[in-house]
Amino acid sequence: MSTELLRQAAAERAGARSRPELERAVDLQRDGRSAASRGAHAATRKTPVLHWLVLASFTAVPFVAAALGYLSLRASSSADIGDYGLIEALRPGYFVALGMLTLFFVAYVPRARTAPWLGALYVLVFTGLVDGAPVVIEAGPRFPVTYVHVGFADAILRTGETLPLLDARFSWPGFFSMFGYLTSAAGLSDTMSLAMWFPFVAKLLWLAAIWVVLRWVIRDIRACWLALWLFELIEWSGQYYFSPQALGLLMYLVLVAVLVIAMDPVLEPSGGSRVAVAAALLIYAAVVVSHQLTPFMVIVVAVLLAALRMTRARSLWLIFGVLFVVWFSFGTETYWIGHMNDLFGDAGQVSSTLNDNVAERLEGNVSHERIVYARMAISLLAWALAGLGVFTAWRRHTLDGRIIVLAVAPLLSLGLQSYGGEGLIRAFLFVLPVAAGAAALFFVSIERPQRRRAGYLALGALLVALLPVSLIAKYGNESFESVTASELRTASWIHHHVREGDLVASIAPAGELRSGRVGEVDYVPTLDEYEIGNLPSVRKAMRQYGGNRYLVLSASQYAYVNHVSGLPRGWQRDLLADLDASPDFHLVHRDGTSVVYRLEGAEDAPAN
Amino acid sequence: MRLRTEPIHPAVAAALLVASALMCWAAEMPSGARSALVIGYLLLAPGYAVLPSFGSRYLMFHGLLALCIGIALAVGLSTAMSVAGWWRVDLAVAATWLLVVVSVSWRVWRNRGAVIRLTGRAS
Numbered sequence: 001m002s003t004e005l006l007r008q009a010a011a012e013r014a015g016a017r018s019r020p021e022l023e024r025a026v027d028l029q030r031d032g033r034s035a036a037s038r039g040a041h042a043a044t045r046k047t048p049v050l051h052w053l054v055l056a057s058f059t060a061v062p063f064v065a066a067a068l069g070y071l072s073l074r075a076s077s078s079a080d081i082g083d084y085g086l087i088e089a090l091r092p093g094y095f096v097a098l099g100m101l102t103l104f105f106v107a108y109v110p111r112a113r114t115a116p117w118l119g120a121l122y123v124l125v126f127t128g129l130v131d132g133a134p135v136v137i138e139a140g141p142r143f144p145v146t147y148v149h150v151g152f153a154d155a156i157l158r159t160g161e162t163l164p165l166l167d168a169r170f171s172w173p174g175f176f177s178m179f180g181y182l183t184s185a186a187g188l189s190d191t192m193s194l195a196m197w198f199p200f201v202a203k204l205l206w207l208a209a210i211w212v213v214l215r216w217v218i219r220d221i222r223a224c225w226l227a228l229w230l231f232e233l234i235e236w237s238g239q240y241y242f243s244p245q246a247l248g249l250l251m252y253l254v255l256v257a258v259l260v261i262a263m264d265p266v267l268e269p270s271g272g273s274r275v276a277v278a279a280a281l282l283i284y285a286a287v288v289v290s291h292q293l294t295p296f297m298v299i300v301v302a303v304l305l306a307a308l309r310m311t312r313a314r315s316l317w318l319i320f321g322v323l324f325v326v327w328f329s330f331g332t333e334t335y336w337i338g339h340m341n342d343l344f345g346d347a348g349q350v351s352s353t354l355n356d357n358v359a360e361r362l363e364g365n366v367s368h369e370r371i372v373y374a375r376m377a378i379s380l381l382a383w384a385l386a387g388l389g390v391f392t393a394w395r396r397h398t399l400d401g402r403i404i405v406l407a408v409a410p411l412l413s414l415g416l417q418s419y420g421g422e423g424l425i426r427a428f429l430f431v432l433p434v435a436a437g438a439a440a441l442f443f444v445s446i447e448r449p450q451r452r453r454a455g456y457l458a459l460g461a462l463l464v465a466l467l468p469v470s471l472i473a474k475y476g477n478e479s480f481e482s483v484t485a486s487e488l489r490t491a492s493w494i495h496h497h498v499r500e501g502d503l504v505a506s507i508a509p510a511g512e513l514r515s516g517r518v519g520e521v522d523y524v525p526t527l528d529e530y531e532i533g534n535l536p537s538v539r540k541a542m543r544q545y546g547g548n549r550y551l552v553l554s555a556s557q558y559a560y561v562n563h564v565s566g567l568p569r570g571w572q573r574d575l576l577a578d579l580d581a582s583p584d585f586h587l588v589h590r591d592g593t594s595v596v597y598r599l600e601g602a603e604d605a606p607a608n
Numbered sequence: 609m610r611l612r613t614e615p616i617h618p619a620v621a622a623a624l625l626v627a628s629a630l631m632c633w634a635a636e637m638p639s640g641a642r643s644a645l646v647i648g649y650l651l652l653a654p655g656y657a658v659l660p661s662f663g664s665r666y667l668m669f670h671g672l673l674a675l676c677i678g679i680a681l682a683v684g685l686s687t688a689m690s691v692a693g694w695w696r697v698d699l700a701v702a703a704t705w706l707l708v709v710v711s712v713s714w715r716v717w718r719n720r721g722a723v724i725r726l727t728g729r730a731s
Binding site: 156160161162173174175177178180181182184185186187188193194205208209211212247250251254257258261262266267268269270271272273275276279282283285286289290331 | 609610611612613635639642643646647650651655659660662666668669671672673675676677679680681682683684685686687689690691693694695697700701
C-alpha cells in the first residue's frame with residue numbers, strides 16, 4: 001500500500017479533519033514501526049565500527065564538557081562577581097566547555113533519530129553547567145526571596161497554621177504548607193535543605209514536562225531536543241527557585257499535557273482519558289490553593305483549546321473556574337478584602353501593565369539597564385524565531401494550531417492584571433516552552449541538503465554567540481541576587497538574638513533575614529525612607545516599632561541600591577559614617593561586610 | 609487509537625509495597641535515607657498506586673501525572689491542616705500510607721492472574 005493510501009486509511013480510522021491531525025494519526029500508527037526501521041537504515045548506511053565510533057565520540061563529549069566546566073567553576077570565586085554579575089567571575093575553561101558542548105549538540109541534532117536518548121545527556125549536562133554555576137560559586141541558594149519562602153514554610157511548620165494577615169502569599173498557602181509538611185514528615189530541622197535541591201529538581205521536571213507536550217504537538221524528535229536546549233538557553237527569569245510559581249509551571253504543563261494528549265480529539269474516548277481528567281481536577285485544585293496567577297493561565301488555555309475544538313475536554317474550564325472562585329471567595333478572604341483594586345484594577349489597562357512590567361524595570365545604573373536590555377533582546381529573539389518557525393510550518397501545511405494557542409494563552413492573562421509588574425515575566429515563562437518548540441521547528445524543517453547544512457552552521461554560531469548574552473541575562477544581577485556567607489551568618493545571628501516583638505530593619509530588601517522567626521519578629525525594608533531623608537527618616541520609621549530595633553546592612557543591599565535605585569557606587573559610606581557618629585545607633589555585630597546596629601532609647605529620644 | 613488503561617505491573621506493585629513496609633521503620637533510619645524515602649514516598653507513591661498505567665508509549669506522561677497527583681495530595685492535606693489550624697503530620701502520613709497500601713492491594717488482587725503467572729514462572 002502506498003504512503004498516501006496508508007495516510008488516508010489512518011486518517012479515516014482516527015476521524016482526522018485537518019492536515020496536522022492527519023499527520024498525528026499517521027505518526028501514532030507508524031510510531032512503533034518507524035523507530036525500528038530507522039535504526040536498521042542507520043546501521044546499513046555505516047559500518048558497525050564507524051557507527052559505534054561516532055556514537056562513542058558524541059557520548060564522550062558531554063562527560064568531558066561536564067568535567068572541564070565543573071573544574072573551571074571550582075576555580076571561580078564569588079568575590080569576582082561584578083556589575084554584570086556572575087559572568088565576570090567565570091573562568092575561560094567554563095566557556096570552552098559550554099562552547100564545545102553546544103557545537104557537538106548542534107552536530108548531534110540532525111542525527112537525533114538514530115540515537116534519540118543521547119539528547120537527554122546533552123540537555124542534562126548543559127542544564128547542570130548553566131544552572132549549577134551559581135550553586136558551585138556562591139555560598140547559598142540564590143535569590144533572597146528563596147529565604148523568605150523558607151521562612152514561610154518554617155512558620156507553618158512551627159505554628160501549624162497560616163498567617164494571612166502577615167503576608168498576602170499566605171492566602172495561597174499550598175506550596176508553603178506542603179514543604180512544611182514534607183520537612184516535618186522527613187524529620188528535618190528546617191526547609192533550607194529542601195530549598196537547596198528544589199531548583200534542580202524543578203528544572204528537570206519542567207524539561208520533562210515540556211518534552212512530553214512538544215513530543216505530542218511537534219513530534220519531530222530533533223525539534224524536541226533543540227527546543228529543550230533553547231528553553232534552557234533563553235529562560236532568564238530564574239523562576240525555578242524555591243517558589244510556588246516553579247511548582248505552578250510544572251503543574252500547568254502537566255495539565256496542558258492532559259488537555260492535548262489524553263483529550264486529543266484524534267484519540268477515541270477511553271477509560272484512560274477519564275482517569276487523566278480526574279487527575280487533572282485534583283492537580284488543578286492544588287494549583288488554585290498554591291499560586292495566584294497559574295490558575296488564570298490554565299483556565300485561559302482550557303477555554304481556547306475547547307473553543308477551537310482542539311481538546312475533547314470542552315467543559316473542563318468551567319469546573320476549573322468554579323474551583324478557582326470557591327477558593328478565592330473563601331480561602332483568600334483575608335487578602336481580597338481591601339485589595340480588590342490591586343487584583344482587578346489593572347484589568348484591560350494594557351499600557352499601564354506594560355509600563356509596570358517594562359518601563360519601570362529600565363531604572364537604575366547603566367549596567368542594570370544593559371542587563372535589562374539583554375533580557376529584552378534575548379526574549380524578542382526567541383519570539384522572532386518562534387514566529388519564523390510558525391510561519392514555516394504554516395507554509396508547509398504542517399502547523400498544529402495548538403502551538404499558537406499555547407503561545408497566546410498566557411499572554412492574554414496579562415490583560416487581567418500586571419501582577420505587581422511581574423506579569424510579563426511570568427507570561428514569558430509560560431509561553432517559552434512552546435515558543436522554543438516553534439523556534440526549533442524553524443531550524444530542523446529546512447529540507448534542501450545544502451540549505452540544511454548552512455542552517456545548522458548558522459544555528460551553531462547563534463547558540464554559541466548567545467551563551468554570554470544568556471549568562472548576563474540570567475545572572476547579571478548576581479551582585480544583589482546572591483547571598484554571601486557573611487549575610488547568612490548574620491541572619492543566623494539575628495535569629496538567635498532577637499526576641500519576640502523585636503524589629504529587624506534593612507535598607508534594601510534582605511530576604512535571608514526572613515528565613516526564620518517569621519510571625520514573631522517584624523522585618524521591614526526602609527529604602528523609601530532612606531531615599532526621602534537618609535538616616536533620620538530611617539530612624540523615625542524604626543521608632544514606630546516597640547521592642548529592640550536592629551538595622552542590618554550588607555553587601556547585597558549596597559549593590560541593590562546602587563543597581564536598582566541608581567545611587568552612586570559607595571553610597572553606603574555616608575550612611576555608615578552617620579551610623580558610627582550617631583549617639584543612638586550602636587554596632588552590635590559585624591561579620592565581613594555585614595553589620596548590625598541596635599537603635600537605643602525610647603520612642604521620643606532626640607534624633608540627630 | 610485510545611489512551612488505554614492497563615493493570616498495575618507486579619514489579620511496580622512490589623516496589624510500592626516494599627516502600628510502604630520501609631516507611632514503618634523510617635524513624636529508625638539515618639537522616640539522609642529517611643528524608644529521601646519519606647519525601648519520595650509521599651510525592652510518588654500515591655500517584656503510582658491509584659493511577660492506571662497508559663502503556664509504554666506514555667511512560668513519561670504517566671510518571672509526571674503520578675508525581676503531580678502525589679504533590680496535589682500533599683498540598684491538599686497540608687493546606688487543609690494549616691488552614692484549619694489542626695497540624696497533625698503523623699496522621700496525614702498515615703492516611704497517605706493507607707491509601708497506597710489499600711489501592712495497591714486492591715489492584716494487585718484484581719490483577720492476580722498476572723501475579724500468579726509471574727511468580728509461577730519465577731519458581
